[in-house]
Amino acid sequence: MRLDGKIAVVTAAGQGIGRACAEALLAAGATVHASDLRADLLANFGGSTTALDATDSAAVNAYFAGFDKIDVLVHAVGYVHQGTIEETSDADWRRSSSITLDSAFYVIRAAIPKMARPGGSIVTIASVASSIRGFPKRTAYGAAKAGVIGLTKAVAADYLKDGIRANAVCPGTIDSPSLRERVEALTATMGSREAAWKFFLDRQPTGRLGTVEEVAAMVLFLASDAASFVTGQAMAVDGGITV
Numbered sequence: 001m002r003l004d005g006k007i008a009v010v011t012a013a014g015q016g017i018g019r020a021c022a023e024a025l026l027a028a029g030a031t032v033h034a035s036d037l038r039a040d041l042l043a044n045f046g047g048s049t050t051a052l053d054a055t056d057s058a059a060v061n062a063y064f065a066g067f068d069k070i071d072v073l074v075h076a077v078g079y080v081h082q083g084t085i086e087e088t089s090d091a092d093w094r095r096s097s098s099i100t101l102d103s104a105f106y107v108i109r110a111a112i113p114k115m116a117r118p119g120g121s122i123v124t125i126a127s128v129a130s131s132i133r134g135f136p137k138r139t140a141y142g143a144a145k146a147g148v149i150g151l152t153k154a155v156a157a158d159y160l161k162d163g164i165r166a167n168a169v170c171p172g173t174i175d176s177p178s179l180r181e182r183v184e185a186l187t188a189t190m191g192s193r194e195a196a197w198k199f200f201l202d203r204q205p206t207g208r209l210g211t212v213e214e215v216a217a218m219v220l221f222l223a224s225d226a227a228s229f230v231t232g233q234a235m236a237v238d239g240g241i242t243v
């Protein structure tokens with residue numbers, strides 16, 4: 001699963017799953033271009049870095065115009081709104097759709113003309129909270145991530161003959177900075193931090209959360225030529241949630 005000589009682009013690479021993906025691609029020998037909304041989070045990354053708001057279509061187009069060829073694209077931008085449908089306002093729905101689904105549309109559309117043909121690999125970070133499975137308090141998020149899977153599969157179908165693969169990785173509950181923020185937010189509504197952690201741990205049959213490295217390992221596989229016969233798939237990395 002070496003990526004020597006390959007050009008990789010990773011969004012939301014400032015922290016969490018996106019950062020772990022960028023580090024894994026870098027360690028595999030790729031030249032990695034990392035972007036994130038927050039430039040401060042990219043300061044300690046070993047590859048090239050750019051501040052990019054992936055919900056800004058014009059900014060995304062301008063960013064990708066700067067590339068001649070891209071071998072690997074990993075799109076990790078996403079936002080978890082917590083709420084049942086009655087707890088989801090119009091603004092919540094729009095924000096969730098914008099950050100999670102619109103960003104994937106803008107980024108893949110801008111990157112496609114630059115993807116290596118054949119040999120390009122697109123990996124989106126979706127979720128098992130999507131068309132795969134319903135979870136409590138994941139109305140807007142689950143709908144948007146289902147859209148990411150549908151978008152990824154449609155791209156896979158359209159560019160199959162060009163030799164560009166597109167796959168979605170669907171994590172379970174992964175210990176990341178944003179997961180810890182969600183625990184804090186739930187602590188306020190559920191009354192205790194223990195109850196909030198239990199809310200997340202109860203979803204995991206293994207009794208533990210996944211790590212960002214465990215997700216990045218699947219991303220690296222899909223990015224590499226080792227997965228040359230794999231396209232249009234939604235690959236769960238979920239510690240048995242969907243067993």
Ligand SMILES: NC(=O)c1ccc[n+]([C@@H]2O[C@H](COP(=O)([O-])OP(=O)(O)OC[C@H]3O[C@@H](n4cnc5c(N)ncnc54)[C@H](O)[C@@H]3O)[C@@H](O)[C@H]2O)c1
Binds near residue numbers: 014055076126170174
């Ligand atoms: N952590 C989990 O349990 C889990 C589970 C399933 C799927 N996911 C998905 O994995 C991805 C990463 O999640 P994480 O938990 O590592 O999140 P995280 O919050 O720890 O990291 C998200 C990163 O995205 C960046 N970002 C936010 N909005 C952006 C924008 N508009 N443009 C560019 N960058 C932006 C943030 O600055 C941050 O660096 C997301 O798509 C998330 O939905 C996470």
